[in-house]
Amino acid sequence: MILKRNVGFYAAIFLPSALFLVANLSSLAIGAALAALLAIAASLPVKSELLNIYKSDLILLLLCAGIIIDHLIFADIVFSVSLWKAMTSLVLLFILFFGAVALSISFFGSSSKNVNTVCWSVFFLMGFILVVSISNIYPSNIFGVNKAVFPFSEPSHFALTFLPFLMFACVTSNGWRRYVILCASVILAYWVQNLTMMVGCFVVFLVCVRLIFFPILIVVIFVAGSALDLSYFGDRLDFTDETTNLSTLVYLQGWELVKESMQLTNYWGFGFQQLGLQPTSVPTAEAIYRLSGGDLNQNDGGFLLAKVVSEFGILGVLIIGGLSLFIGRVAVRLRAIANGLYSTPAYTFSCCVIVTFMLEIYVRGTGYYSGTMILFLMSVHYYFRYNKIRRLMDVIG
Numbered sequence: 001m002i003l004k005r006n007v008g009f010y011a012a013i014f015l016p017s018a019l020f021l022v023a024n025l026s027s028l029a030i031g032a033a034l035a036a037l038l039a040i041a042a043s044l045p046v047k048s049e050l051l052n053i054y055k056s057d058l059i060l061l062l063l064c065a066g067i068i069i070d071h072l073i074f075a076d077i078v079f080s081v082s083l084w085k086a087m088t089s090l091v092l093l094f095i096l097f098f099g100a101v102a103l104s105i106s107f108f109g110s111s112s113k114n115v116n117t118v119c120w121s122v123f124f125l126m127g128f129i130l131v132v133s134i135s136n137i138y139p140s141n142i143f144g145v146n147k148a149v150f151p152f153s154e155p156s157h158f159a160l161t162f163l164p165f166l167m168f169a170c171v172t173s174n175g176w177r178r179y180v181i182l183c184a185s186v187i188l189a190y191w192v193q194n195l196t197m198m199v200g201c202f203v204v205f206l207v208c209v210r211l212i213f214f215p216i217l218i219v220v221i222f223v224a225g226s227a228l229d230l231s232y233f234g235d236r237l238d239f240t241d242e243t244t245n246l247s248t249l250v251y252l253q254g255w256e257l258v259k260e261s262m263q264l265t266n267y268w269g270f271g272f273q274q275l276g277l278q279p280t281s282v283p284t285a286e287a288i289y290r291l292s293g294g295d296l297n298q299n300d301g302g303f304l305l306a307k308v309v310s311e312f313g314i315l316g317v318l319i320i321g322g323l324s325l326f327i328g329r330v331a332v333r334l335r336a337i338a339n340g341l342y343s344t345p346a347y348t349f350s351c352c353v354i355v356t357f358m359l360e361i362y363v364r365g366t367g368y369y370s371g372t373m374i375l376f377l378m379s380v381h382y383y384f385r386y387n388k389i390r391r392l393m394d395v396i397g
Contacts, residue, residue, distance in 0.1 A: 006042075006107060006110075006114070006118050007038060007042045008035070008038050008039025008040075008041075008042040008043065008099070008102060008103050008106065008107070009039070009103055009107045009118065010122075011034070011035040011038040011039065011371075012032075012035045012036075012039060012099070012103065012371045012374040012375055012378075013122060013161055013371055013375070014151055014371070015031045015032075015034060015035040015038070015371065016028040016030075016031030016032045016034075016035055016369075016370055016371040017031065017151055017152045017153060017157050017158075017161070017371065018031070018151035018152075019031035019034070020153055021148060021150070021151060021152070021153040022151075027299075027367065027369065028366055028367070028369060028370040028371070029092060029367075029369035031371070032092075032096060032369045032370050032371055032373065032374060033092055033095050033096070033369070035099065035371055035374060036095045036096045036098065036099025036100070036102075036374060037095065037099065038099075039099040039100075039102045039103045039106070039374070040098055040099055040102045042102070042106060043102035043103070043105060043106040057097075057101060057381070061094065061097055065090055065093075065094075068086075068090065068272045069086075069090075071268075071269070071271060071272065071312060071315065072086050072271040072272050072274075074268065075265065075268060075269060075270060075271030075274065076271065078264070078265050078266070078268060079264075079265070079270060079271075079274070079278060081270070081271045081274050081277075082273075082274065082277055085273050085274075085277070086271065086272050086273050086274070089272065089273040089368070089369075090272070092369060093368065093369075096369060096373060096374055096377065097377060099374055100374050100375075100376075100377030100378040100381060101377075101378070101381055103374065103375075103378040104378045104379075104381040104382040104385065107346075107378070108346040108350065108378070108382045112344050112345045112346065115344075115345040115346045115349060116172070116345040119165060119168050119169075119345065119349050120168075120169065122165050123162075123165040123166065123168065123169045126158070126161070126162045126165060127162075127184075127188070129149060129150070129151075129152075129158070130149060130158065130162070130188055130192060131188070133148075133149040133150065133158075133192070134188070134191050134192050149192070155192050155193075155194035155196070155197060156194060156196040156197075156364045157366065158194075158197075159189075159194055159196040159197035159200055159359075159364075160196065160356075160359060160360060160364065160366070160372050161371060161372055162197075162200075163197075163200040163203075163204070163356040163359065164349070164352045164353040164356045164375065165352075166181070166185055166200070166201070166204055167203075167204050167207065167208075167334075167352035167355065167356055168348060168349050168352045169181050170182055170204050170207075170208045170338070171207070171208055171334060171337055171338045171348055171352065172345070172348060178208060179209075182201065182204060182205060182208065182209075185197075185201050185204070186198070186201045189201050193232045193233075195233055195236045195237075195247070195363075196359060196363055196364045198233065199359060199363055200356060200359055203355070203356065203358070203359070204356075205217065207331060207334055207335050207338060207355065208335075208338045210339070235248065236248050239251075239252060244287075244291060246288065246291060246292060246296065249284050249287055249288050249291070250288065250296055250297045250302045251302055251303065252284045253282060253284040253285055253288060253296075253297065253298070253301075253302060254297070254301045254302035254303055254305070254306030254307075255306065256282035256283065256284050256285070257275065257280065257282060257298070257301055257306055257310050258301075258305075258306050258309045258310050259282075260280060260281070260282050260310075261275070261309070261310040261311070261313070262309075262313060264278075265313060267313045267314045268313040268314070269309070269310060269311045269312040269313030269314075269315065269316055270310060270311050271311060272311055272312075273311070273368075274311055275298070275299060275300075275301060275307055275310045275311050276295075276298040276299035276300075280298060285298065299367070300365060300366060300367040301365065302364070302365065303360065303361065303362060303363055303364055303365040304320075304360045304361045304362075304365035304367075305320050305361050305362055305365075306365075307365065307367065307368075308320055320361065323361065324358070324361070326354075327354055327355055327357065327358050327361075330351050330354045330355055330383070331355045333351060334348070334351040334352065334355055337351065346382065346386070347382075347383070347386050349379070350378075350379035350380075350382045350383045350386070351379075351383070353375050353376055353378075353379035354376065354379050354380060354383060357372070357376045360372060360373075360376075
């Protein structure tokens with residue numbers, strides 16, 4: 001019964017990555033679109049309320065689409081853009097948005113018990129998936145992909161999806177349970193050897209742990225650095241010109257793509273979904289090609305900031321700046337919840353999704369179309385809707 005009621009939510013979590021891995025697709029977009037359509041279909045029992053929400057949000061979505069199209073038209077003056085790719089991507093953006101709104105109404109609109117149960121269930125399920133992957137019960141190169149954490153194609157994709165649930169588990173736990181969960185996650189991040197996961201655990205620590213324990217963290221890091229082999233993480237933090245680590249090079253390439261796009265377009269940007277269509281001459285891209293024999297992450301930039309700023313220029317900087325301030329504000333609220341401020345499971349989880357989304361912006365991103373983007377849009381929609389209702393209740397009260 002729970003699976004049927006929350007099919008759209010589960011689809012957003014697992015379907016994009018599973019389809020990407022099994023069908024050997026070029027991106028997560030098809031899986032994300034199918035997940036959004038499933039979320040819309042599953043929300044039909046609440047269609048009357050959903051239609052009212054759609055109508056109120058459609059104006060904002062059309063305004064955003066108008067800005068994107070206008071920006072693209074001016075970008076076409078500098079470079080010949082692919083209008084077909086931009087327009088099909090814009091249609092896909094509408095589908096993801098409506099799917100996210102459907103989830104905001106159907107999932108967050110369900111009982112607090114259901115939201116809490118589903119979030120904890122996904123947390124334990126994904127923890128089990130990670131342990132199974134690390135234990136090498138199935139081949140690490142399943143479906144021809146190295147280091148797959150089935151049904152995720154790589155540990156970073158798993159981490160981006162798992163971290164909101166880890167944050168939720170820590171925020172809603174008290175006392176020693178919170179620290180056991182966090183310590184176990186750090187151990188798993190070290191075990192699976194994934195920097196995105198480790199950075200995410202650090203973000204969870206900053207939100208959930210009291211300031212008095214911060215000096216202990218410094219001591220633990222120092223001791224761990226002395227006793228454990230941290231060369232894997234050290235290689236990924238080596239940003240010198242001599243590095244040959246592909247993950248590091250992809251990250252450096254993202255920043256170089258930003259610089260190149262700013263210079264070539266006079267800070268205007270290439271236009272929506274145009275990154276990677278124009279040939280690049282950044283040094284890191286050439287180094288990546290020599291090492292891998294291919295062009296890696298030139299379409300998505302490696303992380304969301306690189307893609308947004310490369311495609312929207314100064315407007316992209318403003319978008320990222322606004323998002324960062326918003327996420328910072330939500331993080332302060334979430335820290336208060338972790339320290340005892342009352343909150344519903346739905347509001348708490350929406351805050352967890354929003355705060356952990358900063359990793360997609362600054363560390364490792366998968367582009368605009370993914371399951372985590374659906375969860376983010378769903379959570380932002382609910383966050384503002386919840387605050388609007390709460391302010392209205394305050395006025396009435």
